[in-house]
Amino acid sequence: MLPTIQQVARDAGAKIMAIYATDFEHRTKDDASPVTEADEAAEAIIVPILEKLTPGVAVVAEEAATTGRIPDVGNGPFWLVDPLDGTKEFLKRNGEFTVNIALIENNAPVLGVVYLPALSCLYSGIVGKGAWRQDKDGPETAIAVRPEPADGLTVIGSRSHGDASEMEAFLAPRRIAETVSAGSSLKFCRVAEGAADVYPRLGRTMEWDVAAGHAVLAAAGGTVTLTDGTPFTYAKNPIFENPHFVAWGGVRP
Known part of the structure; x- marks a missing residue:
C-alpha cells in the first residue's frame, strides 16, 4: 500500500x-x-x-x-x-x-x-x-535514529506551541547540547533521521497530529512514550486526544 x-x-x-x-x-x-x-x-x-x-x-x-x-x-x-x-x-x-x-x-x-x-x-x-x-x-x-551523543542531546520543540519551561524541567536530569525548533510533524522526522534526539510534547495534541510521524520514527528505530515512560497508544475514544508524550531517538527513555 x-x-x-x-x-x-x-x-x-x-x-x-x-x-x-x-x-x-x-x-x-x-x-x-x-x-x-x-x-x-x-x-x-x-x-x-x-x-x-x-x-x-x-x-x-x-x-x-x-x-x-x-x-x-x-x-x-x-x-x-x-x-x-x-x-x-x-x-x-x-x-x-x-x-x-x-x-x-x-x-x-x-x-x-x-x-x-x-x-x-x-x-x-x-x-x-x-x-x-x-x-x-x-x-x-x-x-535511522542516531545513538545518544556523548556530548549531550539535541532537543527539538514546537515552533508555535510554547511549553519551554515545562520542557526544561522535564529534561533537567539530561545533558542537553542544543535546542532547536520546527513546525508540525516534521519534529518526529528530524528525530527519525538523526538530526535531533528527543522531542518532548507537553501540550495538547490529537492522535491525527502525531500518528504518521510516530510511525516514521518507530520504523527508524525510535520510540514514543508518555512522560512516565509507559507506551503511547491510540484509539483513545471518543475524541482521540493525547496526553503529554516524548518522542525518543536512540536515547533510552
Missing part, C-alpha cells in the same frame, strides 16, 4: 500548494485552532482514496472529526489523517507544514507518510521494515 499512500499525500500536497499561492483566508474552529480551505480540500482528496484502498477500515480525519463525524474504530485497524498539520506554519508561510497519513493496528502505528509539500520532501515508514526520506525527484534514502 505504501506507494499509493505516498502518491495520495503528494496529490493532497499539490492541492495545498495551489491554495498556498493564493490570497487565502482562514477561520477559527471551536477548539480555537485555525482552518483553511487547504485543510478541507486536502482531506477531500485523501479520504476517498483510503476508503477505496481498504474497504471497511475506518478513517478518522481531522476536519471531519472536528465537526463530530468520528467513526467507531472498534478493535480493528483504522487510518488517522491530518490533511494539513501545522496550519499555523501554513499561515506564517514558513514551509513547515505537512500532510500526515497513518495506519493504526492494535493501538499502534504500523505505517506512516509525512509529506512537506512546500519542500517536496517525503518521509515514509513501515514498522519492522524501515524508514525513508525522498527529496523532490531524488532517490529514496533509508533513515
Whole structure:
C-alpha cells in the first residue's frame, strides 16, 4: 500500500500548494485552532482514496472529526489523517507544514507518510521494515535514529506551541547540547533521521497530529512514550486526544 499512500499525500500536497499561492483566508474552529480551505480540500482528496484502498477500515480525519463525524474504530485497524498539520506554519508561510497519513493496528502505528509539500520532501515508514526520506525527484534514502551523543542531546520543540519551561524541567536530569525548533510533524522526522534526539510534547495534541510521524520514527528505530515512560497508544475514544508524550531517538527513555 505504501506507494499509493505516498502518491495520495503528494496529490493532497499539490492541492495545498495551489491554495498556498493564493490570497487565502482562514477561520477559527471551536477548539480555537485555525482552518483553511487547504485543510478541507486536502482531506477531500485523501479520504476517498483510503476508503477505496481498504474497504471497511475506518478513517478518522481531522476536519471531519472536528465537526463530530468520528467513526467507531472498534478493535480493528483504522487510518488517522491530518490533511494539513501545522496550519499555523501554513499561515506564517514558513514551509513547515505537512500532510500526515497513518495506519493504526492494535493501538499502534504500523505505517506512516509525512509529506512537506512546500519542500517536496517525503518521509515514509513501515514498522519492522524501515524508514525513508525522498527529496523532490531524488532517490529514496533509508533513515535511522542516531545513538545518544556523548556530548549531550539535541532537543527539538514546537515552533508555535510554547511549553519551554515545562520542557526544561522535564529534561533537567539530561545533558542537553542544543535546542532547536520546527513546525508540525516534521519534529518526529528530524528525530527519525538523526538530526535531533528527543522531542518532548507537553501540550495538547490529537492522535491525527502525531500518528504518521510516530510511525516514521518507530520504523527508524525510535520510540514514543508518555512522560512516565509507559507506551503511547491510540484509539483513545471518543475524541482521540493525547496526553503529554516524548518522542525518543536512540536515547533510552
